[in-house]
Each structure stands twice: as structure tokens, then as C-alpha cells.
Amino acid sequence: MADNTTPTIMKGLEGVYFTETKICKVDGAKGRLWYRGYSIESLAKNSSFEEVSYLILYGSLPNVDALGAFRNKLVSCMALDGKLVDLIKGLNGKMAAMDILRTIVSAMPAFSEKKVFQNENDERIEEAIEIVGRICGIVATIGAVSKNGNYTGPDSTLGVAGNILYMLNGKKPDEKTSRMLDVMMLLHAEHSSNASTFCTIVAGSTLADIYSAITAGICALKGPLHGGADEKALDMMKAIGSPDNTEKYIEEALEGKKKIMGFGHRVYKAYDPRAKVIKAYLEDIQNGSTLEVQTFTAIALRAEKMMVEKLGETKGIWPNVDFFSGPVYTYIGIPKDLFTPLFAASRSPGWCAHMLEYWQDNKLIRPLDYYNGQLDIPYVPIEQRK
Ligand SMILES: CC(C)(COP(=O)(O)OP(=O)(O)OC[C@H]1O[C@@H](n2cnc3c(N)ncnc32)[C@H](O)[C@@H]1OP(=O)(O)O)[C@@H](O)C(=O)NCCC(=O)NCCS
Numbered sequence: 494m495a496d497n498t499t500p501t502i503m504k505g506l507e508g509v510y511f512t513e514t515k516i517c518k519v520d521g522a523k524g525r526l527w528y529r530g531y532s533i534e535s536l537a538k539n540s541s542f543e544e545v546s547y548l549i550l551y552g553s554l555p556n557v558d559a560l561g562a563f564r565n566k567l568v569s570c571m572a573l574d575g576k577l578v579d580l581i582k583g584l585n586g587k588m589a590a591m592d593i594l595r596t597i598v599s600a601m602p603a604f605s606e607k608k609v610f611q612n613e614n615d616e617r618i619e620e621a622i623e624i625v626g627r628i629c630g631i632v633a634t635i636g637a638v639s640k641n642g643n644y645t646g647p648d649s650t651l652g653v654a655g656n657i658l659y660m661l662n663g664k665k666p667d668e669k670t671s672r673m674l675d676v677m678m679l680l681h682a683e684h685s686s687n688a689s690t691f692c693t694i695v696a697g698s699t700l701a702d703i704y705s706a707i708t709a710g711i712c713a714l715k716g717p718l719h720g721g722a723d724e725k726a727l728d729m730m731k732a733i734g735s736p737d738n739t740e741k742y743i744e745e746a747l748e749g750k751k752k753i754m755g756f757g758h759r760v761y762k763a764y765d766p767r768a769k770v771i772k773a774y775l776e777d778i779q780n781g782s783t784l785e786v787q788t789f790t791a792i793a794l795r796a797e798k799m800m801v802e803k804l805g806e807t808k809g810i811w812p813n814v815d816f817f818s819g820p821v822y823t824y825i826g827i828p829k830d831l832f833t834p835l836f837a838a839s840r841s842p843g844w845c846a847h848m849l850e851y852w853q854d855n856k857l858i859r860p861l862d863y864y865n866g867q868l869d870i871p872y873v874p875i876e877q878r879k
Pocket residue numbers: 505717718719720722751752753754755756757758759760808810813814815
């Protein structure tokens with residue numbers, strides 16, 4: 494032992510507060526979520542991704558003119574430089590969509606008109622708006638290039654979600670689908686100090702530029718314990734194959750101590766309120782969609798019922814935001830490997846807002862680890878080692 498005092502180690506930083514914030518509140522015990530004081534239910538019902546992004550970044554809801562200008566800025570930033578599109582085309586087929594996104598975001602300053610790392614808060618917000626819009630355009634283009642090799646620029650008559658679908662498919666989406674994606678995006682826009690937001694802040698706390706910080710956030714989001722769970726949850730639904738196989742599959746997985754992706758949460762020990770909103774969509778799309786979507790939907794609802802009965806009240810393991818996303822995204826026409834990149838685009842306002850807030854009173858993040866190995870080991874020259 495290094496010394497005889499053992500500190501309390503909070504594995505995974507569980508239960509540790511590292512900063513104060515006015516951006517987001519998660520009440521894990523009650524299953525409640527607020528962005529800047531507004532409940533997620535009221536935002537999902539009344540707001541849009543653009544308005545929520547404005548709220549998260551500026552701290553208050555915009556008026557009509559401010560929202561219009563903000564939306565135009567975001568949409569214009571979704572247009573990509575030809576060389577950036579070429580970069581995406583060069584990586585297409587060689588890496589997963591999420592890896593392409595990570596690489597392209599780290600290269601974004603090469604295609605930005607502004608200088609990296611602005612000093613004034615207003616300039617930083619401008620930079621953040623550019624990043625949010627650009628990532629949305631990049632994600633749509635990664636999908637489009639993989640689908641048909643083409644780049645379609647944004648249409649100024651559409652909002653961000655509508656443009657993601659337009660740039661992805663080369664045709665304008667219908668209102669219902671576009672609104673569904675809009676709500677999905679706003680539900681993912683922010684979620685306090687989750688792993689990717691924390692990672693963003695850790696990188697930014699060294700006073701690295703915002704592109705580096707956001708790239709760090711994307712790296713953390715990728716994992717299946719975090720944002721990557723949405724793709725894995727759909728993989729499971731595919732593996733189950735038929736609704737009647739659901740209970741047996743879940744039973745065996747739990748007996749084998751496997752985790753069911755899209756369930757459980759570090760903070761929520763109650764039903765994730767975002768999952769409730771998405772579940773309502775599932776009930777809506779159950780009829781009148783493709784057989785594939787109907788099958789995923791039926792499997793998802795049966796799996797949820799069983800998991801909630803088995804592990805809900807007893808272990809505090811409930812569906813999280815990633816469980817029902819797969820069937821909804823499939824209904825909308827989003828390919829599976831774009832789920833997590835789309836999550837990243839949706840979360841980018843949250844990452845940026847936290848970074849900007851933290852920089853207002855920056856402190857390098859540098860926790861301690863408790864060394865429990867040996868000390869002062871005599872050095873043995875290499876020729877004397879066995
Ligand atoms: C999100 C997650 C990482 C939170 O984990 P955590 O707070 O570190 O909790 P743990 O992973 O230590 O899990 C605690 C217990 O619940 C169980 N558990 C947690 N999530 C579970 C799941 N999805 N399916 C089955 N059991 C689960 C663990 O096996 C563990 O059981 P034990 O006490 O008998 O060993 C975890 O719930 C998980 O891996 N979920 C699946 C991935 C996912 O959906 N991620 C997206 C989160 S938004």
C-alpha cells in the first residue's frame with residue numbers, strides 16, 4: 494500500500510458533484526427533466542429543436558424574430574464546403590458513420606470562417622451555433638453519401654429536422670415525419686453531466702478549443718453504455734426477430750447476466766420521461782407502417798412490459814431514451830448506423846452550452862486516483878532480469 498489512509502473512491506464518479514449549472518435539471522428519483530427550468534413534457538409538446546437549442550444556449554426562450562434569425566443561421570450552417578463533402582466521401586465505407594463524424598468534426602476548423610476559440614461569450618455563442626448547424630449538416634451528408642453518394646444542400650424553407658431528412662433523402666419530408674424527428678432531436682438536446690458532456694467539459698477545461706472539446710464529447714457518446722445504446726437496442730430487436738420470441742430472449746439474456754440495452758440509468762431510478770414521450774410515438778406508428786417497423790414496435794412494447802415488471806420497481810431499471818428510438822428512427826427512415834451520429838447532432842447544443850457556461854468560471858478538471866501499488870522498487874539492470 495502506498496500509505497495507510499484509504500480515501501473514499503467514487504467509482505465512475507457516481508454521486509459526485511463537480512460544478513454548478515443553470516442549464517438542466519434531472520430528478521432521477523421522480524423521473525423528471527427540465528431544460529433551463531422548462532419541463533421536457535412541455536417542450537416536447539410545444540417547442541422545436543431550434544427553439545430548444547436557443548433556450549439551452551442563451552438561457553431564455555426567443556421571440557419570433559430571434560427564433561427566425563437563429564433558425565436561419567443553423568440552416569445556413571448545414572450547407573457544407575465541397576472539400577468537406579469530399580472528405581466524407583473519402584471516408585465513406587471505410588469507417589462507421591460515428592467514426593466519420595468524429596473525424597470530420599475534428600477537421601471542422603479547416604472549413605470554418607471564424608477563428609478557433611473566440612474569447613467573448615457572444616462570439617462563442619456564434620461559434621456554437623455554427624457547430625450545431627454544421628454537425629447536423631455533416632450527419633445528414635454522411636447518411637446521404639453512404640446511401641447514394643450525393644450531397645444535397647439545405648433548403649431554406651425547412652427547419653433543421655426537415656433539412657436533415659431532405660439532405661439525407663434528396664426529397665422534402667412530410668410534416669408528420671419531420672415533426673417526429675424534430676421532437677426526437679429536442680428530447681436528446683441536453684442531459685446534464687452525462688459522460689459525453691463531462692468529457693466535453695474536461696477537454697475544454699484545459700482551455701483546448703471548442704472543436705476539440707466537442708470531438709471529445711462525440712468519442713464518449715459512441716459507447717454502447719451511453720449514446721451507442723440506441724443502435725444496440727435495435728440490434729437486439731432484430732435478433733429477437735418475432736414478437737413471440739421476446740419473453741424467452743429477455744429471460745435468457747437476464748439469466749446470462751447480459752444487460753438489455755436501452756434500460757437502466759446512472760441517474761434515473763424511475764421511468765425516463767424522454768422514453769415516455771418516445772413510447773407514445775410507438776403506439777402511434779404501430780399501425781400504418783412497414784412490417785419491419787410493426788415488428789420492432791411489437792417487440793419493443795413486449796420487452797418493455799417484461800423488463801418493467803421484472804426490474805422496474807425492484808431494481809430501479811426502467812427504459813431510457815435509447816430503448817424506443819430504434820423503431821421510431823426506422824419509421825422516419827433513418828438508417829441504424831446514423832442513430833448515434835444523429836444523437837450527437839441533437840446533443841451538440843447541450844455540449845456547447847455546458848462548455849460556454851463552464852468557461853465563464855473555468856477550473857482545470859483534475860481528479861485524483863488512489864495509487865495502491867508498490868513504491869521504491871530497486872531498479873534491476875536489463876541484463877540481470879530473468
Ligand atoms: C446506463 C448504465 C451504464 C448505468 O449503469 P450503472 O449506474 O453503472 O449501474 P450498473 O451497470 O453497475 O448496474 C447496476 C445493476 O443493475 C443491473 N443493470 C443495469 N442496467 C441493466 C440493463 N440494461 N439490463 C439488465 N441489468 C441491468 C446491473 O447488471 C447491475 O446489477 P447487479 O447489481 O446485480 O450487479 C447501465 O444501466 C447500462 O449498462 N444500461 C444499458 C446501456 C444503456 O442503455 N445505456 C444508455 C443509458 S442512457
